[in-house]
Amino acid sequence: MPSLLHLTASARRDSFSRRVGGAFADAWREAHPDGSYVLRDVAADPVPHITEAWTELCDHALAHQISDPARLHEGARTPSQREAWAVVEPLLDELLAADVVLIATPMYNYSVPSSLKAWLDQVTFPRVSLAPRRFVVASARGGAYGPGAPKERFDYQERFLRDFFHGHFGVEDTTFVHAELVNSRIDPSLASLRPKHDASLAAALETARTLAKDY
């Protein structure tokens, strides 16, 4: 039975990354009526930042060369370490149970929201591979960062996520779907870019729906 973990990270409820991610999730659920689906909203239900006790769990895993996530709990020896593990365990279980991980995220300050980074910090341990899971990132950004765009080189959102999932978790397959130029809806100086935003949003929604059928 295939399973999808769907993370959402926008501080807005009425959000474009939520819309694009929702298009993927709806199409995926339609294609997999028996599949398992878990939605985690790290903006509405924030994951705490890691603590010193969390770093001790991490150090224990390093010192004991632990690569099997089923053994990570062995690091929880003191009350504060057990408290830290109690935060990690359900998040990690959810992630490990997924075949497909869908991350719906805005671009904030050229990168990802701190809510998403807090989740990532909690679930990331040395040597734990997430291959062969497949990752999809549904994003929204105020500007444009595609090939040839003047701000292309400032896209630390896609670069960070792609490089981190590949470099740390061994995930080869991360696909990005971006809805761009969202700020043209509200910034009068960008009004002339509104048609390009409309086209970008329509394409992102369509791509997300189509893509979901292959996952």
Ligand SMILES: Cc1cc2nc3c(=O)[nH]c(=O)nc-3n(C[C@H](O)[C@H](O)[C@H](O)COP(=O)(O)O)c2cc1C
């Ligand atoms: C805190 C914050 C930081 C932002 N930083 C950027 C940025 O660096 N680049 C950009 O293109 N848009 C930026 N934006 C605009 C958002 O990416 C845009 O509003 C997008 O639609 C947010 O996604 P959402 O609709 O899912 O909330 C920022 C918005 C906020 C609220």
